[in-house]
Amino acid sequence: MTNKKTAHIISHTHWDREWYMPYEYHHLLLIELMDKLLDTLDQDPEYRYFHLDGQTIIREDYLQVRPEQRERLDHYIREGRIHFGPWYVLQDEFLTSGEANLRNLLIGQMDAKPFGIISKTGYFPDSFGNMGQAPQILQQAGITNAIFGRGVKPTGFNNTVSEMDTYESPYSEMIWRSPDGSEVLGVLFANWYCNGMEVPADPEAAKAYWDKNLADAEKFASTSHLLFMNGCDHQPIQTDLSQAIQTASGLYPDVEFVHSNFDQYLKALEDNLPANLVTIEGELRSQHTDGWGTLVNTASSRVYLKQMNQAGQTLLEKVAEPLAAFAELAGLQAYPHHLLTYAWKTLMQNHPHDSICGCSVDEVHREMVTRFAKSSQMAEAIAAQSVAALAEAIDVVGVEAWGPESVPFTVFNTSGWSRSGTVTVELITAKKYFPEGPTPQSLARELGQAPLGALQVMDEEGKVYSAKLEDLGVHFGYELPKDRFRQPYMARKVRVTFPATDVAALGYRTYALVANAPDAAEAGLDTVQVQGNTMENAKLSVTVADNGTVTVTDKVSGAVYVGLNAYENTGDIGNEYVYRQPEGSDALTTEGLQAEISLIEQSPSRVVIETVLQWEVPASADETFLEEKREMVPFTERRAKRSAQMVPLVLTTRYTLEAGSGMLQVRTSFNNHAKDQRLRALFPTGLAADHHYADSIFEVARRSNKPAAEWVNPSNAQHQQVFVSVADGVNGLAIANKGLNEYEVLLDGKNTIAVTLLRSSSELGDWGVFETPEAQCLGAQTVEYAIIPYTGDGAVSGAYAQAYQYQIPWTVVQTQGPAARIAAVNGRQHAGGVTLPVSGQWLSWNSDASPLAFSTLKFAEETGDLVARWYNLGAEPAELKVQPSFEVEAVYESDVLERRVSKLGTDEQQAEGHKIITQVYQLEK
Structure with missing residues (x-):
């Protein structure tokens, strides 16, 4: 270090939108802070700069x-005195999907772009751990640094260690490398982001x-440039800072x-960095700590x-966006950019770390439930409009096998892999609009008395599929035409459950409910058999035990699990942030219980066996716990019992x-009466x-079962998507989930996965x-997860693809029957003549036995290009060969901000190990 030091004082406030107070309480304080900031500027x-918390x-x-x-505000943003972006919100990285992390960055950049100045600071001040692919994501966005508060334990010059490990650094500055090799300059808030607050x-x-x-700052700094963060959580701005700086200078x-600001500070750092910076790799999860503060x-x-x-x-990125893209391509x-951005923004308002992490006061999380509903309702409406337009345009007239009275319906596969599975759809076999009868009641009686006849599910080749049919009777419904008033009707409905097979990735397949087709050939699919408490298909045999x-x-490999x-049930005397099992208490399990076992559903395409376990668990922690909380006894020192x-x-x-499936799906429901506890499978x-x-996030992370030597927390729970x-x-066992983000691999000699x-x-x-x-x-609670045994590599074997598809719902919609379709065509009422x-299928790629995972299909707002993204789950390069079914002017390699980077000369691109690959397709006009 040189003798002359520079103290970079960066004014900011870390603004949790909601946390220990409800949103509007924080909102009021934000208005006061921003008013005072503008007055001070x-x-x-x-008072030169203010960092608006990224x-x-x-x-x-x-x-x-x-x-x-x-x-007034926008003037200071344009002038560069208020630093703006790059994110929309400061999210929790591990609890939001890869695409949600990218939408957060993309929308933040879009918000900032009109001002001509976009912050290029990779800001993660308070994330509860950092995703391993962050350097790659930042580099693709043109950001060469990451500023973060957690995940790495620095040692400092006065606290050096004898052996340097990949997750430790002697400095607050380091190189951070993603699995693909992308690097950024990492800066850790070694003294937190409040080490320059309230300067006297x-x-x-x-x-x-x-x-x-x-x-304190010199202890960790690798250069003479010292960082002081002038602010903290919801910290009002320091209006006398200029005077305080004059005092310090004297x-x-x-x-x-x-x-200062981050641009100036980082430039000074980069010009003076020593050659011995440590390179840290991958995820930053504080694994080299005692484990209590992760x-x-x-x-x-x-x-x-x-x-x-x-x-x-999932509804936004894996259903609404691809369906809207299909409709645009057709x-x-x-493509409804404005509606999707609104839905994403509404969803992302729940993604800040104190929100999605569930570690705020109750009022905050009640409001989150409403936001989740609003975002999902918009996504559902977008998907419904897209799929209705697509269904109207599907030409079912020429399918001779179906006949004029058939009821066609289309199964859409919005995942990136070919898909088979059991689907359920409610179909209207007959309906009458209100003007067609004297009263809705008379229409209901007329429709209800009509015989349904013998109905079968048939594909376009005339093959019949084993299906479960349920007569749902007559129901009210309505249509909302774009050119006239609402159209209410009464309709006879049938619920159909059948095995959809080989529906193309990013494509669809149409079937029909056909009456009186006794001579049709069976499709000849795999079936599920059941005998006693054992159910079996071509891939799996599953036996339910007495407990x-x-x-x-796994019938392919012979492996038995x-x-x-x-x-398992244990006590919890921790808090919303940290689990702590009471000392001396044992875990309770259901292994010794006797289950009530019954067959709930049996058909060739699906078998469901139900178990009921009558269990008793402690009602709560004991009275000591109440005292310890009131007195603020640290959770590591609590002595409460159950x-x-x-x-x-x-x-x-x-x-x-299900028939043909290599996955056992599990759905568990219970009414929770117990407090201060944890339940795991x-x-x-x-x-x-x-x-x-x-x-x-854009990787399948390889993690050690055994924590680092510094770890003393008895629990080693970790994040999953x-x-x-x-x-x-040779063999593997994967447990997929729907919204169950915590697991642990137990050191019990069995490598038990606990979810x-x-x-x-x-x-x-x-x-x-x-x-x-x-x-x-x-x-009442319901949780869903799935058991997937496999052989070989999880990605190449298709096991991981099954897990990804498990989270994505099928989209099934009724199309117009041939008679209605002919009338629509003759009247030129359908989709402007599009057929x-x-x-x-709109887009195919070499998905079989590929280590690549498909991530998204959408349109870019700025260029109008179609965007498709994959990521390599393996360390070795892999070929990506894409075949669009639409006319393309040019194909470009892109980045996470959906910009055209370089033109691709062929339909093949090499995906380097762990690389996030984005392609954009310039469509022919």
């Missing part, structure tokens, strides 16, 4: 109440303040005190939020095996391995006493 030219939503929130301040202007106080804070002539148990706090988030994310309707667990045999899906009072916990589990793999794989798997190099189904806590935790009774999650084949 007006009045004090020495999130553009602050501008939206402020102008919602103060629209008259738009010109009084000389005596300033001397004591700077003596300590300068020494006291320390060998230090240059600068009211905050990973926020992945299981308020599980219902995670379930709603998973459903909402020339049926314009409700299952033995799953015994005792899967026992339940209550002696017991309450019932009745677990109803449905095991579903256990899957002893019996596979010898010292590591496992967890689906994360879609699945976790253990493999021994958290519920965690009940009663306080926020952190810096005060905040009661959160609704975090106990009392009442689609009975079955089709």
Whole structure:
């Protein structure tokens, strides 16, 4: 270090939109802060910069109440005195999907672009751990740095260690590398993002303040440029900062005190970095700590939020966006960028770390439920309009096998892989509009008395599929035409459940409900048989044991997995952030219980076996826990036990095996009466391995089963997105989930995968006493997950693709029957004359035995290009060969911001190991 030091003082406020107070309470304080900031910028030219916490939503929130301040605020953003972006919100990276992380960055960049200045600071000040692919994502967005507050433990010059490990750095500055090799300069808030807050202007106080804070910063800094963050959580701005800087400059002539910004600070760093910076790789999850401060148990706090988030994310990125893209490609309707952005923004307002992590007061999370519903309703409406336009354009007239009275319907596969599975759809076999009868009641009676006849499901080749048909009777419905008033009707409905097979990736297949086709040939598909408590298809054999667990045999490899899906219950005297089991208490399990077992559904395409377990668990923690919370006893020092009072916990589990499937689906329901507890499902793999794989953000992360030597927390719970798997190099077992983001691989000699189904806590935790009774999650609960055995590589074998598809719902819609279709064609009423084949596909790629995972299909707003994205799950290069079925002017390699980077000369592109690959297609006009 040179003798001359520079103290970079960066003014900011870390703005949690909602946390220990409801949103509007924080909102009021934000309005006051922004008013004061604008006044200070007006009045004090020495108050040069303010960092707006890396999130553009602050501008939206402020102008919602103060629209008259738009010109004044925007002036300072354009001038560069207020630093704006690059994110829309400061999200939790591990609890939001890969695409949600990218939409957050993309929408933040779009919000900032009109101002001509977009912050290029990769800002993660308070993320509860950092995703391993962040450097690659940032580099693709043109950001060469990452500023973060957690995940790495620095040692500092006065606390050096004898052996350097890949997750430790002697400095607050380091190189951070993604699995693909992308690197950024990483800067850790080693003294947190408040080490320059409330700088004294009084000389005596300033001397004591700077003596300590300068020494603390120098302990970790690799250069003479020292970072001081002038602000903290919801911190009002310091209006006398200019005077305080003058005071400090007079006291320390060998230090240059600068009211700085991240651009200036990072430039100074880059010009002075030493050659011995440590390179840290991949995920930053604080694994080289004692394990109590990782905050990973926020992945299981308020599980219902995670379930709603998973459903909402999937609905947007894997259903609404691809269906809207299909409709645009077919020339049926314009891609609704504005509606999708609104839906994404509404969803992302639930993605800040204190929101999606479930670690706020109850009022915050009640409002989140409404936001989830609003976003999903918009996504559902977009999907419904898109699919209605597509269905109207599908030409079913030429299918001779169906006949004029058939009821066609189309199954859409919006996943990136060919798909088979059991689907259910409600079809209208006859309907009458209100003007067709004297009353709705008379129409209902007329429709209800008409015989349905013998109905069968048939494909376009005339082959019949075994189907379960349920007469639902007569129901009210309505249509909302674009050119006239609503059209109410009464309709006779039938629910159809059947096996859809080989529906093309990013495509569709049309079937029909046909009457009186006795001579039609059977499709000859795999079926599910059941004998006693054993169900079996061509790939799996599943036996339900007396205690409700299952033995799953992989018929391809012969591997047998015994005792899967026992339940474990333990006490929890932690909080919304951290799980802590009471000392001396043992885990309870259902292994010794007797289950009630019954056959719920049996058809050639699907068998469902139900188990019911009558269990009792402690009602709560004991009275000591109440005292310890009131007195703010740290959770690691609590001595509370579990209550002696017991309450019932009745677990109803449905095991579903479908024809042709290599996956056993599990749905467990219960009414929770217990507090201060954790409930997990256990899957002893019996596979010898010292590591496992967890689906994360654009990667399947390889993680050690055994924590680092520094780890003392008895729990080693971790984050997952879609699945976790253990493999021994020959066989593997993956557990997929829907919104269950926490798991642990137990060091029990069996490498048991434990998936958290519920965690009940009663306080926020952190810096005060905040009661959160609704975090106990009392009442009815339902969780869904799946068991997937496989052989070889999880990606290449298709096991991971099954897991990804498990989260994506089928989209099934009734099309117009031939008679109605002919009338529509003759009347030129359908889709402007556009005609689609009975079955089709918009984009195909070499998905078989590929290590690539498909991520998204959408349109870019700025260029109008079609966007498709994949990522390589493996370390070795892989070929990507794409065949669009639409006319393309040119194909470009793109980036996470959907820009054209370089033109591709062929339909093949090499995906380097762990690379995120985005292609954009310039369509012919």
